[in-house]
Amino acid sequence: MATEFSRGQKSPLSNLTPGTDLYVGVKIEGPGTWDISCFGLDEADKLSDDSYFVFFNQPKSPEESIQLLGAQSGDTESFRLTLDKVPDKIRKLSICAASDDATAGQISSGWFRIVVGGEEVMKFTFSGADFSGERAIIIGDVYMKSVWRVAAVGQGFNGGLADLIRSYGGEVADEEPAPAAPPANTGFAPPPGGPAPAPAPAPGFAPPPGGPAPAPQPAPQFGAPPGGPAPAPPPQAPAAPAAAAPTGAPGGTIDLSKAPAQGYGDTPTMYQPTPPGAMNSLAQYKEKPTTGRYTQQSSKMIKVTLGPEVLTRKGSMVAYQGNIEFDHKGSGGLKKMLENKMTGQGLSMMICRGEGEVFLAEDSTDLHIVELNGRTININANNVLCMDATLAVETKRMESAGLPGGGFFHIEVSGQGTIVVMTHGTPMTIPVQGPTSTDVNATVAWSAGMRVSVSSQVRVQRNLYAGQSAETGCLDFMGMGEAFVVVQPYEV
Amino acid sequence: MEGFLTQQYQPTPIGDRMSNHGSKMAKVIMQPGVDIMAKAGSMVAYKGLIDFNPNPPAMGNLIKSWATGEGVQLMQATGQGELYLADYGADVVVMQLANEALSVNGPNILAFENTLQWGIERVKDVKMAFSGMGMFNVVLRGQGWVALTSRGTPAVLDTREAPTFVDTDALVAYTEGLQITPRRTAKFSSLIPGRGSGEAFQLGFQGQGFVVVQPAEDASSKFSVRG
Numbered sequence: 225m226a227t228e229f230s231r232g233q234k235s236p237l238s239n240l241t242p243g244t245d246l247y248v249g250v251k252i253e254g255p256g257t258w259d260i261s262c263f264g265l266d267e268a269d270k271l272s273d274d275s276y277f278v279f280f281n282q283p284k285s286p287e288e289s290i291q292l293l294g295a296q297s298g299d300t301e302s303f304r305l306t307l308d309k310v311p312d313k314i315r316k317l318s319i320c321a322a323s324d325d326a327t328a329g330q331i332s333s334g335w336f337r338i339v340v341g342g343e344e345v346m347k348f349t350f351s352g353a354d355f356s357g358e359r360a361i362i363i364g365d366v367y368m369k370s371v372w373r374v375a376a377v378g379q380g381f382n383g384g385l386a387d388l389i390r391s392y393g394g395e396v397a398d399e400e401p402a403p404a405a406p407p408a409n410t411g412f413a414p415p416p417g418g419p420a421p422a423p424a425p426a427p428g429f430a431p432p433p434g435g436p437a438p439a440p441q442p443a444p445q446f447g448a449p450p451g452g453p454a455p456a457p458p459p460q461a462p463a464a465p466a467a468a469a470p471t472g473a474p475g476g477t478i479d480l481s482k483a484p485a486q487g488y489g490d491t492p493t494m495y496q497p498t499p500p501g502a503m504n505s506l507a508q509y510k511e512k513p514t515t516g517r518y519t520q521q522s523s524k525m526i527k528v529t530l531g532p533e534v535l536t537r538k539g540s541m542v543a544y545q546g547n548i549e550f551d552h553k554g555s556g557g558l559k560k561m562l563e564n565k566m567t568g569q570g571l572s573m574m575i576c577r578g579e580g581e582v583f584l585a586e587d588s589t590d591l592h593i594v595e596l597n598g599r600t601i602n603i604n605a606n607n608v609l610c611m612d613a614t615l616a617v618e619t620k621r622m623e624s625a626g627l628p629g630g631g632f633f634h635i636e637v638s639g640q641g642t643i644v645v646m647t648h649g650t651p652m653t654i655p656v657q658g659p660t661s662t663d664v665n666a667t668v669a670w671s672a673g674m675r676v677s678v679s680s681q682v683r684v685q686r687n688l689y690a691g692q693s694a695e696t697g698c699l700d701f702m703g704m705g706e707a708f709v710v711v712q713p714y715e716v
Numbered sequence: 717m718e719g720f721l722t723q724q725y726q727p728t729p730i731g732d733r734m735s736n737h738g739s740k741m742a743k744v745i746m747q748p749g750v751d752i753m754a755k756a757g758s759m760v761a762y763k764g765l766i767d768f769n770p771n772p773p774a775m776g777n778l779i780k781s782w783a784t785g786e787g788v789q790l791m792q793a794t795g796q797g798e799l800y801l802a803d804y805g806a807d808v809v810v811m812q813l814a815n816e817a818l819s820v821n822g823p824n825i826l827a828f829e830n831t832l833q834w835g836i837e838r839v840k841d842v843k844m845a846f847s848g849m850g851m852f853n854v855v856l857r858g859q860g861w862v863a864l865t866s867r868g869t870p871a872v873l874d875t876r877e878a879p880t881f882v883d884t885d886a887l888v889a890y891t892e893g894l895q896i897t898p899r900r901t902a903k904f905s906s907l908i909p910g911r912g913s914g915e916a917f918q919l920g921f922q923g924q925g926f927v928v929v930q931p932a933e934d935a936s937s938k939f940s941v942r943g
Contacts, residue, residue: 500813502891504812510872511873511874525871542930542931543918545873586931587932587933
């Protein structure tokens with residue numbers, strides 16, 4: 225005695241039959257030819273193994289738990305499912321049909337039935353009225369959720385077989401790779417019997433033109449009420465952080481999330497909707513994988529992986545993960561302190577020590593990781609963000625006849641290690657092959673071994689004004705070979 | 717000239733309800749019926765018929781914002797067309813909340829759909845040294861679009877991996893439901909002038925969610941003596 229299933233209905237298999245050796249028959253009547261196939265999907269609802277895509281070209285799975293039997297006894301296509309032999313990694317057997325020359329709405333009648341021991345135990349009948357213009361349909365599922373269960377799905381799927389395969393994480397040969405198949409688990413419920421909403425307006429989750437439509441949600445949630453006139457509202461996304469997992473959260477019911485503002489139309493090209501959910505929107509800003517001791521998180525932020533200590537500019541820590549301490553770093557004696565007072569070039573540093581990762585940034589300046597590899601570099605102390613504590617640092621003063629009582633202070637850094645230089649804006653590195661002059665205030669760093677002098681050709685009498693530093697004029701460089709000087713498009 | 721001005725920088729195609737035009741401008745598709753709350757004065761251009769009303773905030777919010785210093789001067793934009801928003805060259809971060817709740821530092825709010833519930837709430841678990849002080853944030857809840865500002869490209873740190881400690885001056889937003897613990901890293905030696913590490917206080921976040929930080933530390937204080 226067959227149990228009639230309606231669309232969306234599901235049941236443990238044991239309620240229907242104690243048997244596990246099933247005959248599954250599918251009939252589709254209507255114009256066009258329909259290719260009926262069975263996907264063996266893993267826990268993530270993905271076709272992780274191509275050999276579990278059973279169709280006319282591959283009539284059985286490796287251990288023959290899924291076999292294609294062909295047309296017989298009134299069925300357009302039939303399968304034998306031996307559930308006892310299905311390997312543990314396969315959690316769901318999804319029976320689908322796809323056609324190149326017909327749409328699901330044209331199906332005059334069809335069924336999905338399970339026969340055990342010559343007796344029909346389950347039957348789900350459908351017709352084109354359940355669908356619209358889809359070229360693929362997911363008819364029924366036999367799936368494992370603590371026990372084997374059966375679901376009558378009857379869902380249309382935009383796009384054809386290739387898109388269906390892609391949505392199951394499969395690849396289609398001889399075509400360009402799928403554009404990031406949307407994750408499974410989306411609450412995608414197409415409007416049952418609705419009048420042909422071709423680009424299904426699942427809010428915020430409309431499949432990109434030509435792209436794969438969202439995969440069906442796991443069977444336990446199939447719930448489109450039969451014959452209901454309106455699209456079943458997709459289930460709400462789980463509350464915040466859970467949805468932060470990269471699964472596409474369902475769109476909800478607000479249709480305006482991508483309002484098409486008519487009359488102001490630039491035509492939508494290249495439009496790739498982002499699935500809702502804060503974590504999806506923010507994916508581009510996520511923490512970058514660690515690539516070494518110093519990782520460029522963005523052009524304006526550096527991630528330092530601790531172990532060895534790092535010296536950083538005071539107050540430049542924006543965040544950290546791990547157990548990290550911050551300590552004042554003395555800058556070496558009274559004389560230096562005096563110099564700092566005089567010049568404003570004091571390196572006000574702190575030590576970060578501990579285990580973990582520190583994120584450093586300062587005033588949204590651009591940051592550059594410089595590996596010294598034993599070389600020496602001169603840097604304007606204002607442009608140092610952080611450096612390995614093992615580097616040797618010396619404060620230098622450049623004397624100039626034109627600047628009484630003053631000079632240009634900078635630091636000389638040398639050794640094995642890394643220093644992070646900050647610049648306001650994109651800097652420029654000028655190779656020094658002849659006389660080169662830079663504005664003192666824009667000079668960031670220069671290579672060692674050059675003859676440098678301060679000239680005050682530009683006689684702006686800045687030091688007449690109270691509070692102005694004695695820095696005025698140009699730095700003149702003379703160098704050969706690989707000498708360089710770095711300037712920033714910003715005068716401090 | 718023609719290529720430079722009219723082609724290179726022409727409006728980006730219509731996409732989501734809110735999207736980025738460049739990194740520092742937000743583009744909002746306006747539709748009648750669903751209004752946008754935006755930071756007062758953040759409009760740089762619009763196309764179509766859009767009205768701006770200085771928002772008469774709900775009385776409760778008004779009082780709260782006076783009390784907390786977390787006052788967000790908002791305006792309400794209604795109409796149809798395209799609206800462009802920017803905030804003094806700050807980077808703009810656009811996101812779509814799906815029944816999530818986000819706690820945002822008030823000055824970092826650029827715009828949001830008024831389908832979202834919003835209010836000023838005291839950050840729980842954070843008790844300051846003196847009673848009566850506290851940290852307040854604007855909490856946005858529900859389903860809809862939000863545009864935030866960040867000085868420089870922000871970073872989103874996952875708090876599921878490890879407890880994440882954030883400089884309060886660099887904190888932009890975090891998901892609701894995180895466990896928050898203040899942490900002091902100031903040492904006794906920092907009482908000596910010039911001997912501090914410059915990092916005295918951080919907030920620790922733990923749980924299912926994430927924290928958004930900006931690569932700059934606002935001088936404006938996040939703490940208020942009233943409360």
